[in-house]
Amino acid sequence: xxxxxxxxxxxxxxxxxxxxxxxxxxxxxxxxxxxxxxxxxxxxxxxxxxxxxxxxxxxxxxxxxxxxxxxxxxxxxxxxxxxxxxxxxxxxxxxxxxxxxxxxxxxxxxxxxxxxxxxxxxxxxxxxxxxxxxxxxxxxxxxxxxxxxxxxxxxxxxxxxxxxxxxxxxxxxxxxxxxxxxxxxxxxxxxxxxxxxxxxxxxxxxxxxxxxxxxxxxxxxxxxxxxxxxxxxxxxxxxxxxxxxxxxxxxxxxxxxxxxxxxxxxxxxxxxxxxxxxxxxxxxxxxxxxxxxxxxxxxxxxxxxxxxxxxxxxxxxxxxxxxxxxxx
Amino acid sequence: xxxxxxxxxxxxxxxxxxxxxxxxxxxxxxxxxxxxxxxxxxxxxxxxxxxxxxxxxxxxxxxxxxxxxxxxxxxxxxxxxxxxxxxxxxxxxxxxxxxxxxxxxxxxxxxxxxxxxxxxxxxxxxxxxxxxxxxxxxxxxxxxxxxxxxxxxxxxxxxxxxxxxxxxxxxxxxxxxxxxxxxxxxxxxxxxxxxxxxxxxxxxxxxxxxxxxxxxxxxxxxxxxxxxxxxxxxxxxxxxxxxxxxxxxxxxxxxxxxxxxxxxxxxxxxxxxxxxxxxxxxxxxxxxxxxxxxxxxxxxxxxxxxxxxxxxxxxxxxxxxxxxxxxxxxxxxxxxxxxxxxxxxxxxxxxxxxxxxxxxxxxxxxxxxxxxxxxxxxxxxxxxxxxxxxxxxxxxxxxxxxxxxxxxxxxxxxxxxxxxxxxxxxxxxxxxxxxxxxxxxxxxxxxxxxxxxxxxxxxxxxxxxxxxxxxxxxxxxxxxxxxxxxxxxxxxxxxxxxxxxxxxxxxxxxxxxxxxxxxxxxxxx
Numbered sequence: 126x127x128x129x130x131x132x133x134x135x136x137x138x139x140x141x142x143x144x145x146x147x148x149x150x151x152x153x154x155x156x157x158x159x160x161x162x163x164x165x166x167x168x169x170x171x172x173x174x175x176x177x178x179x180x181x182x183x184x185x186x187x188x189x190x191x192x193x194x195x196x197x198x199x200x201x202x203x204x205x206x207x208x209x210x211x212x213x214x215x216x217x218x219x220x221x222x223x224x225x226x227x228x229x230x231x232x233x234x235x236x237x238x239x240x241x242x243x244x245x246x247x248x249x250x251x252x253x254x255x256x257x258x259x260x261x262x263x264x265x266x267x268x269x270x271x272x273x274x275x276x277x278x279x280x281x282x283x284x285x286x287x288x289x290x291x292x293x294x295x296x297x298x299x300x301x302x303x304x305x306x307x308x309x310x311x312x313x314x315x316x317x318x319x320x321x322x323x324x325x326x327x328x329x330x331x332x333x334x335x336x337x338x339x340x341x342x343x344x345x346x347x348x349x350x351x352x353x354x355x356x357x358x359x360x361x362x363x364x365x366x367x368x369x370x371x372x373x374x375x376x377x378x379x380x381x382x383x384x385x386x387x388x389x390x391x392x393x394x395x396x397x398x399x400x401x402x403x404x405x406x407x408x409x410x411x412x413x414x415x416x417x418x419x420x421x422x423x424x425x426x427x428x429x430x431x432x433x434x435x436x437x438x439x440x441x442x443x444x445x446x447x448x449x450x451x452x453x
Numbered sequence: 454x455x456x457x458x459x460x461x462x463x464x465x466x467x468x469x470x471x472x473x474x475x476x477x478x479x480x481x482x483x484x485x486x487x488x489x490x491x492x493x494x495x496x497x498x499x500x501x502x503x504x505x506x507x508x509x510x511x512x513x514x515x516x517x518x519x520x521x522x523x524x525x526x527x528x529x530x531x532x533x534x535x536x537x538x539x540x541x542x543x544x545x546x547x548x549x550x551x552x553x554x555x556x557x558x559x560x561x562x563x564x565x566x567x568x569x570x571x572x573x574x575x576x577x578x579x580x581x582x583x584x585x586x587x588x589x590x591x592x593x594x595x596x597x598x599x600x601x602x603x604x605x606x607x608x609x610x611x612x613x614x615x616x617x618x619x620x621x622x623x624x625x626x627x628x629x630x631x632x633x634x635x636x637x638x639x640x641x642x643x644x645x646x647x648x649x650x651x652x653x654x655x656x657x658x659x660x661x662x663x664x665x666x667x668x669x670x671x672x673x674x675x676x677x678x679x680x681x682x683x684x685x686x687x688x689x690x691x692x693x694x695x696x697x698x699x700x701x702x703x704x705x706x707x708x709x710x711x712x713x714x715x716x717x718x719x720x721x722x723x724x725x726x727x728x729x730x731x732x733x734x735x736x737x738x739x740x741x742x743x744x745x746x747x748x749x750x751x752x753x754x755x756x757x758x759x760x761x762x763x764x765x766x767x768x769x770x771x772x773x774x775x776x777x778x779x780x781x782x783x784x785x786x787x788x789x790x791x792x793x794x795x796x797x798x799x800x801x802x803x804x805x806x807x808x809x810x811x812x813x814x815x816x817x818x819x820x821x822x823x824x825x826x827x828x829x830x831x832x833x834x835x836x837x838x839x840x841x842x843x844x845x846x847x848x849x850x851x852x853x854x855x856x857x858x859x860x861x862x863x864x865x866x867x868x869x870x871x872x873x874x875x876x877x878x879x880x881x882x883x884x885x886x887x888x889x890x891x892x893x894x895x896x897x898x899x900x901x902x903x904x905x906x907x908x909x910x911x912x913x914x915x916x917x918x919x920x921x922x923x924x925x926x927x928x929x930x931x932x933x934x935x936x937x938x939x940x941x942x943x944x945x946x947x948x949x950x951x952x953x954x955x956x957x958x959x960x961x962x963x964x965x966x967x968x969x970x971x972x973x974x975x976x977x978x
Contacts, residue, residue, distance in 0.1 A: 307570060307571060307572065308569055308570055308571060309566040309568070309569050309570070309571055309574070310569075311571075312559065312562070312563060312566070312571050313563065313564070315552075315555075316552045316555065316563050319552045319553065319554060319555070320550070320551070320552050320553070322550060323549075323550035323551060323552055323560075323563075324563070324564070325514070325534060326512070326514065326534050326544070326546065326550045327534070327538075327550070327563050327564030327565070327614075328533070328534045328535035328537075328538045328539075328564045328565075329535075329563075329564045330533075442553065442554075450514065450515070
């Protein structure tokens with residue numbers, strides 16, 4: 126029974142860990158499928174976490190936090206579009222600039238507004254009668270079933286009791302699949318990532334498609350950041366994204382730029398994180414488990430994949446290339 | 454209706470005073486053009502004459518600085534491809550505008566969807582495409598990714614794309630470059646049936662024979678200007694060539710008999726598999742003797758590039774062996790390109806931009822690429838800049854490279870002069886064996902003539918020459934013997950005097966005519 130409970134706890138943590146990765150990876154998918162390298166996911170998560178926490182604090186509503194976080198992330202995404210689409214800038218340079226900007230801006234503005242070393246005030250405070258954090262959703266009868274063996278563990282512990290954003294993340298996966306593979310917008314977006322010139326000659330504006338793709342990317346990345354600051358924790362702290370943007374990018378590549386496989390990759394990475402957290406100091410067969418190794422596994426796996434050992438990851442063909450009309 | 458508008462409506466397309474600059478380059482100068490409704494209208498001109506720019510303007514890819522475009526007598530402002538498509542203009546680009554991992558159906562639908570969701574668009578397109586392909590003989594597999602289809606099929610998809618969008622004027626930019634002669638013939642039949650249905654076709658090509666075979670009228674461009682409009686029936690190849698170049702041109706080089714000597718290059722059972730696991734060369738064997746030109750014909754992508762790159766030492770040998778001027782090269786004795794050069798082999802690569810030159814280098818730097826270790830260019834510590842520049846000047850003069858400026862960036866020379874830089878560099882090192890790939894790709898007719906002459910001079914000087922080209926005319930006029938490649942194998946050998954276009958065309962599609970089989974049975978290689 127102990128082992129079962131441990132597994133349930135790890136799986137429960139997996140869902141929590143995977144949620145921001147799924148939002149961010151889906152955000153990256155819209156961007157990269159349209160041909161824009163998105164190393165700026167990290168910065169978008171960070172800025173939306175900050176904007177979300179600040180807005181939630183001032184308004185007292187997590188939903189206003191979500192709105193503000195998405196707006197901030199969209200603004201950064203459009204900045205990325207302005208640099209890479211309008212001015213044909215290098216996608217990686219622009220992305221890195223956005224990450225650095227987000228890291229510096231959030232800490233500096235945070236300190237100026239709240240004077241707490243870059244942190245935002247806690248969103249849950251009894252003294253101020255403030256509760257601006259998302260509440261977990263408890264399924265019907267979860268309480269009653271909690272003590273039933275097996276079913277109780279799965280239903281009450283694993284499935285019930287998460288923040289609404291967790292459920293939204295898993296709903297977003299089929300939704301994104303539908304948009305990308307069953308709608309006109311998706312068809313044009315995928316075509317733009319493969320051969321923008323063909324899209325142009327088919328009478329479609331490459332610029333418009335790429336700006337729209339980054340708009341969707343910004344919205345989704347906003348969910349990831351707000352989840353970190355307004356649901357998982359109840360405040361923003363500097364650099365709280367802690368590499369999640371890069372890990373989402375790795376999951377996107379690991380999932381071969383497809384929604385379902387990318388979600389599975391996010392779950393795998395989330396599980397590895399959960400195992401790393403639980404196995405702190407654990408001893409297996411007389412050896413202490415090196416936590417750093419478990420934490421590094423997502424990146425190692427991605428490198429192994431890119432090396433061609435687990436099938437082949439084929440990136441969108443025109444990725445990272447600014448579209449400039451060629452002179453005949 | 455006035456007489457003027459009546460006459461205007463006879464023209465499907467009319468251009469008046471189209472002018473276009475790209476920076477300092479005047480690509481189109483005051484162009485006038487009238488294309489009669491329901492005809493096939495050819496436009497010829499050398500590379501860089503401004504044909505593609507003009508067509509891109511009609512298709513809304515670029516906007517003209519000045520001038521009017523009238524469709525069916527109505528002046529229109531075509532500011533993007535969307536407007537052009539809506540005005541009934543369709544274009545088949547030289548480099549196909551297809552999404553490689555989409556199916557044919559998805560490619561056709563892209564940009565012409567009938568609603569927000571694609572399923573209904575696909576169903577509607579499927580019905581319409583079945584009708585169109587039946588009517589015009591353009592059947593294609595609709596549900597396979599385009600990357601799995603042959604170039605012939607891909608071109609059909611491009612035509613279907615235009616027709617599906619309701620094109621009444623169809624522009625084809627160099628459509629035959631990638632086709633076998635038989636596929637070309639089929640294409641012209643398709644164009645004829647389109648014409649019979651009232652579609653106007655504009656055919657851009659640099660192949661004069663095709664213009665004569667397929668068009669009703671022809672317009673000639675030279676250096677950004679429209680220099681002549683003639684009825685096809687009233688002209689011939691020589692006149693058109695003269696109009697294109699501005700002077701008399703020898704289309705056929707005079708070639709004496711060859712005097713083959715010892716075998717200088719010999720390939721035994723060479724095979725090669727690429728990184729994706731596709732067999733690119735399959736058991737290839739051939740000999741090239743001193744003083745002869747062996748031509749390799751074939752539709753591009755059938756292993757010719759891989760053969761050249763293996764011989765030049767760029768790609769390592771998997772199995773089989775190569776005797777290069779007395780040196781053996783096989784899997785156990787690899788040679789790098791530099792060692793191959795030292796063994797007396799010169800290599801003029803197929804793609805001068807990718808392999809032959811570094812575009813941002815000056816001409817004098819380009820001239821020592823690959824030979825930069827040579828004694829005469831190097832001092833004790835640094836390279837001998839002055840000697841290199843002097844050497845470059847001398848060679849530029851000898852090869853008539855224009856402009857004769859050693860400091861000019863390679864990118865700023867015309868295609869023909871860039872090619873001369875590469876050819877001069879390799880030939881001036883006086884190799885015993887010359888590997889030549891696509892020597893006149895993107896080179897104008899005037900320069901083709903002089904490049905061909907130089908290649909024949911090398912042959913007569915006793916060099917062994919292996920020539921790869923997708924231009925059948927070039928292969929036929931230069932080679933002493935012709936090998937045809939298909940899917941990585943050598944289909945057969947034809948002596949130059951037996952190499953008519955039909956025979957080569959069949960062999961390029963892997964069909965060996967009986968008389969060639971008989972020839973090969975007589976004299977085993």
